[in-house]
Amino acid sequence: MSPAHAQPGRSQTMVGAVLLLVLAVVAAGVFWQQFRYDPTQWGRLASSAGQGAGPLASLSLPGLSPLDAGQTFGPDTLSDKIDGKAELYLAAGFERLYARRYALTGQSAAWLEVFLFRMRSAEAAYSVFSSQRRAGAVPLTITQNAYRTSNAVYLANGSDYLEVVASAATPALQKAVLDAAQAYAQAQGVKKSAASEAELFPPQGLQANSVVLLSKDAFGLAGLDRVYIATYPRGPQELMAFLARRADPAVAQAAAQGYVKFLLDNGGKQAPEPAGLPGARLVEIMGTWELVFSQGPFLAGVRGAEDQAATLALARLLRARLSEAKP
Amino acid sequence: MSPLLPPEEMDRRDFLRRAGLAGLGLAAAGVLGWRAYDGQGPLGSGEVGPQVKLPSYAVPGQAQKVALVKGSHRVPALRAGLEALGGIKAFVQPGDQVALKVNAAFASPPALGATTHPELVTEMVRLCLDAGAKRVVVTDNPINDPASCFELSGIGPAARAAGAQVVLPSAEAFQPTSLAGGRLIKDWPLLYGPLKGVNKLIGLAPVKDHHRSRASVTMKNWYGLLGGRRNIFHQDINGIIAELGRLVTPSLAVADGVASLVKNGPTGGSLEDIKPTDTLILGTDQVAVDALAVGLLGLTPAQVPYLGLAVAAGVGALDLKPLRVELG
Numbered sequence: 001m002s003p004a005h006a007q008p009g010r011s012q013t014m015v016g017a018v019l020l021l022v023l024a025v026v027a028a029g030v031f032w033q034q035f036r037y038d039p040t041q042w043g044r045l046a047s048s049a050g051q052g053a054g055p056l057a058s059l060s061l062p063g064l065s066p067l068d069a070g071q072t073f074g075p076d077t078l079s080d081k082i083d084g085k086a087e088l089y090l091a092a093g094f095e096r097l098y099a100r101r102y103a104l105t106g107q108s109a110a111w112l113e114v115f116l117f118r119m120r121s122a123e124a125a126y127s128v129f130s131s132q133r134r135a136g137a138v139p140l141t142i143t144q145n146a147y148r149t150s151n152a153v154y155l156a157n158g159s160d161y162l163e164v165v166a167s168a169a170t171p172a173l174q175k176a177v178l179d180a181a182q183a184y185a186q187a188q189g190v191k192k193s194a195a196s197e198a199e200l201f202p203p204q205g206l207q208a209n210s211v212v213l214l215s216k217d218a219f220g221l222a223g224l225d226r227v228y229i230a231t232y233p234r235g236p237q238e239l240m241a242f243l244a245r246r247a248d249p250a251v252a253q254a255a256a257q258g259y260v261k262f263l264l265d266n267g268g269k270q271a272p273e274p275a276g277l278p279g280a281r282l283v284e285i286m287g288t289w290e291l292v293f294s295q296g297p298f299l300a301g302v303r304g305a306e307d308q309a310a311t312l313a314l315a316r317l318l319r320a321r322l323s324e325a326k327p
Numbered sequence: 328m329s330p331l332l333p334p335e336e337m338d339r340r341d342f343l344r345r346a347g348l349a350g351l352g353l354a355a356a357g358v359l360g361w362r363a364y365d366g367q368g369p370l371g372s373g374e375v376g377p378q379v380k381l382p383s384y385a386v387p388g389q390a391q392k393v394a395l396v397k398g399s400h401r402v403p404a405l406r407a408g409l410e411a412l413g414g415i416k417a418f419v420q421p422g423d424q425v426a427l428k429v430n431a432a433f434a435s436p437p438a439l440g441a442t443t444h445p446e447l448v449t450e451m452v453r454l455c456l457d458a459g460a461k462r463v464v465v466t467d468n469p470i471n472d473p474a475s476c477f478e479l480s481g482i483g484p485a486a487r488a489a490g491a492q493v494v495l496p497s498a499e500a501f502q503p504t505s506l507a508g509g510r511l512i513k514d515w516p517l518l519y520g521p522l523k524g525v526n527k528l529i530g531l532a533p534v535k536d537h538h539r540s541r542a543s544v545t546m547k548n549w550y551g552l553l554g555g556r557r558n559i560f561h562q563d564i565n566g567i568i569a570e571l572g573r574l575v576t577p578s579l580a581v582a583d584g585v586a587s588l589v590k591n592g593p594t595g596g597s598l599e600d601i602k603p604t605d606t607l608i609l610g611t612d613q614v615a616v617d618a619l620a621v622g623l624l625g626l627t628p629a630q631v632p633y634l635g636l637a638v639a640a641g642v643g644a645l646d647l648k649p650l651r652v653e654l655g
Contacts, residue, residue, distance in 0.1 A: 009342075011342065011346065015346050015349065019349070080470060080471070080558070081470070082594050083594065084543075084564065084593050085594050086561070087538060088538050134591075135599070149597040149598065152597045154597075163596060165596045168438060
């Protein structure tokens with residue numbers, strides 16, 4: 001066949017053009033319709049929780065009667081249960097929440113609710129446990145990290161974070177929340193806590209149960225994640241020591257420089273390098289002192305104190321502890 | 328030879344036959360598409376009514392009034408605060424239909440401070456009915472199961488006992504709304520059913536710490552008028568609260584800081600999260616009410632970003648001087 005015969009005829013061209021036009025109309029229609037998605041999901045008026053209490057279903061709680069079958073929440077539905085506090089859990093590493101309500105047998109008005117949060121790791125569980133710790137709470141020995149308040153028990157156990165909250169602070173309910181927490185520990189077994197870094201803080205003057213793990217954006221600096229903080233009361237003021245393990249010394253040093261830059265960008269003024277703390281950076285910001293350094297794989301420092309001498313003294317203790325720590 | 332149509336296999340008749348079949352195919356696809364076309368868009372499981380716009384519920388002549396009452400009991404504090412603002416009759420007239428927007432977000436007991444205290448609900452219902460209100464409706468779209476929330480918080484029984492009608496959210500109670508110039512509230516389901524026929528809207532909110540917005544008071548309370556997957560707004564919590572302030576102009580906003588949830592909000596959980604702050608704040612400027620209330624949480628208005636956004640949007644003022652009442 002000659003090349004001229006390879007050319008399509010007029011009719012073929014017309015049909016091809018019509019087909020292309022139809023395809024173009026379809027594409028335009030799809031493009032236009034994509035803006036008509038339903039962002040609201042009208043059907044979702046009530047909680048979208050799953051049914052079932054998961055591990056709580058098999059919990060043996062003498063003296064308590066379940067008020068419901070229990071509910072299960074995932075990352076997409078956690079806020080259906082705890083609203084704005086969901087972000088705290090999601091940032092730390094949340095996987096699932098099982099919740100179930102129980103009443104004292106024969107007394108439906110005296111009730112408690114068990115919340116079992118399954119977190120991604122023991123570190124994540126410790127983070128949500130420590131960042132919500134109630135002042136004046138009474139430590140418990142059910143697990144390594146546990147305490148009770150007048151109407152509730154809170155504990156971290158491996159990658160679990162458990163809350164048992166009663167509707168009132170009556171003696172019967174106080175006993176019931178404690179029994180429920182113990183029943184959980186017995187059923188699940190006591191697991192190791194994650195907070196080994198917490199033991200690196202100098203014990204001298206450390207306020208008991210004050211170590212908190214900040215999962216995300218510590219001190220307002222985006223990306224400053226997984227930072228342990230501890231409180232040291234010094235007369236009328238408090239000093240805060242902090243430390244964060246990084247992948248290696250170079251990363252820790254870069255993190256320290258990044259935090260110092262953040263302070264300076266926000267109005268801080270750098271002071272001369274303090275004696276006995278080579279490489280440390282001392283910054284005055286809003287009338288308080290911040291001392292930042294890296295030691296091996298650790299970013300560390302002391303912040304928020306008006307007393308420079310106390311800041312430096314605590315920093316020296318912290319640095320000495322970190323220099324003895326396993327890299 | 329054309330790679331597309333070998334001429335030895337196609338003559339004019341064959342081509343026309345194929346073109347005809349292609350045309351029929353297209354026509355069939357068109358008919359199918361036309362039959363399947365949903366001109367209204369996705370509706371989910373419920374019927375969606377027409378767009379609605381909330382009217383202003385502001386009472387003429389009562390703008391920019393705020394009272395701050397120091398007292399440790401809700402009922403006398405509410406009465407004293409209303410008296411300072413001119414009495415309940417300045418806000419509720421005979422024949423009015425009043426909606427009380429409570430915070431019944433969680434199925435938690437009143438003592439935990441995460442929801443509006445039933446004592447406040449009871450007293451406000453009584454006052455409205457005593458002022459001649461034809462009907463008082465108490466409503467909210469809770470985070471948890473609505474029936475459990477209203478019962479366990481004590482709000483439902485308290486409202487019913489005082490003579491109010493408790494309206495729980497249902498699919499048909501929601502209608503879409505859009506905030507003019509809004510960035511977030513567009514075509515969003517609004518709990519409008521309980522507000523039909525209502526001409527006065529009163530917000531009753533506890534003063535709470537909030538993990539995302541730092542504070543949850545009267546403006547955040549309007550979040551309970553939204554339906555749908557509203558949790559996506561947590562990514563811009565300050566923006567949505569400021570928009571809610573623009574969407575809702577109440578007759579009166581009441582912030583209950585007699586006891587405040589000062590830590591681990593908005594759910595709390597431990598009684599140790601509650602602090603007696605002995606203050607009730609009420610007024611017609613919701614920004615001013617919230618600005619005073621955040622002080623009970625140890626915050627300044629500058630530390631609560633949604634307040635600045637609300638002021639910039641013209642919702643209210645931060646610096647209104649309250650009428651102070653000391654109950655001793």
